[in-house]
Amino acid sequence: MKPASRARATLENWLHGQWSKKGLFSLVFSPLSLAFLAVSRYREKHATPERLPVPVVIVGNIYVGGTGKTPVTIAIARGLMKRGWKPGIISRGYGRKSDAVQLVTPDSRAASSGDEPLLIARKTAAPVAVGRDRVAAGRLLLKSFPDTDIIISDDGLQHYSLHRDVELCVVGVHGIGNGWVLPAGPLREPPSRLDRVDAIILNTTDEILDTRTPRFASSPYLGECRNLATGETLPIDDLAERFEGKSFAAAAGIAVPGRFFAMLRGRGIACSPCVELGDHYDFRANPFADITADCILITEKDAVKCRQVPGIASDSRIWTVGYDIALEDYLLDFIDQKAREARHPNPSANGATHES
Known part of the structure; x- marks a missing residue:
């Protein structure tokens, strides 16, 4: 970054x-x-x-x-x-x-x-x-x-x-x-x-x-996850099970990134590092290039931009975490x-x- x-x-x-x-x-x-x-x-x-x-x-x-x-x-x-x-x-x-x-x-x-x-x-x-x-x-x-x-x-x-x-x-x-x-x-x-x-x-x-x-x-909740490169979808608990014993990282370019990281911890997913990108991060610089984790979790707001950056869109380690609100x-x-x-x-x- x-x-x-x-x-x-x-x-x-x-x-x-x-x-x-x-x-x-x-x-x-x-x-x-x-x-x-x-x-x-x-x-x-x-x-x-x-x-x-x-x-x-x-x-x-x-x-x-x-x-x-x-x-x-x-x-x-x-x-x-x-x-x-x-x-x-x-x-x-x-x-x-x-x-x-x-x-x-x-x-x-x-x-x-x-x-x-x-x-x-x-x-x-x-x-x-x-x-x-x-x-x-x-x-x-x-x-x-x-x-x-x-x-x-x-x-x-x-x-x-x-x-x-x-x-x-x-x-x-x-x-x-x-x-x-x-x-x-x-x-x-x-x-x-x-x-x-x-x-x-x-x-x-x-x-x-x-x-x-x-x-x-x-009531906010985390939903289905989608692999950025392949489009594969998994419930978040199934994703956690697939990568059990492997390393997770997370990144968020939203106004309150700590909330996203806390919700991941609440689902038993400990991420390191947790990268705060700044709200509306533009991804002209690849923030994932130096991350060595097996699985990188990002928000849907960031994913709409990441999909349009070839060097990021092809990174199969990146999964988008669904985020919705129940009213x-x-x-x-x-x-x-x-x-x-x-x-x-x-x-x-x-x-x-x-x-x-």
Whole structure:
């Protein structure tokens, strides 16, 4: 792994550590946080939301960086499909070379689509569009796939130019940190923003939140593993049995790599080394070249990029570990109901009455 990538991963961990408390770092940067908050509120106040012709569900967060929004988005899309919806997903596509609006297919290049939208396209088979302008992305998706009857936005809670019918905020392992906005804290918006969303999804966190907003728990789990070179699939326990007595390593280019490593340990798989690549690692440098382990475990988010790098894609030691999230049926029913209300508005909800 390049020294620059290692330094980035170290910096990310250091920042999260600083943001977990109200120490000297936060006090020094608190004046800039006041400026950040003022700009954020100005943008929200002066935004003119554009409404798409179908209900829009926002899956966002207030904590900068990864909280598990993408796995939650995938789980919601699958849950809505089972309830008869035909969802499409939009995203900015972090890490793309362009901000232009475009469709994403399972065969797209990660460099042009972004790793997370490509993962969504592959795991849901739903239409996916990316673009800095989420409204334009939604319009392109609906034009290209006119059967789509609901839009799910992976991220975009702060993208106020897009009208939303359901707002979901994912709170991840870091909770809300020290409760301050950037740069003194890790938040894009103050904790009071949680009072205005429709529901909070707690993803591997025991954070105690001071809000009356409904909260739902999510349950992450490791699933089927796939060999990067051969495509062979095995349940994770069978993979552990196959390599019993041999050496394992793990690598993760996600926001909270420690969670992935801990889940592997929880399945009895001790990996050494456990390589933190930094979120959205691009794999222009092969981080596996110097690893001597018999089996190397990586995340699905990393795999969509690794498959497109010949020197890595042919490494038969590498196995992708499936990662999914189980959501409460109550949450999916809640989203389904609010989306149906948005699709078929009730006039009496606005104080109107039917003439007899």
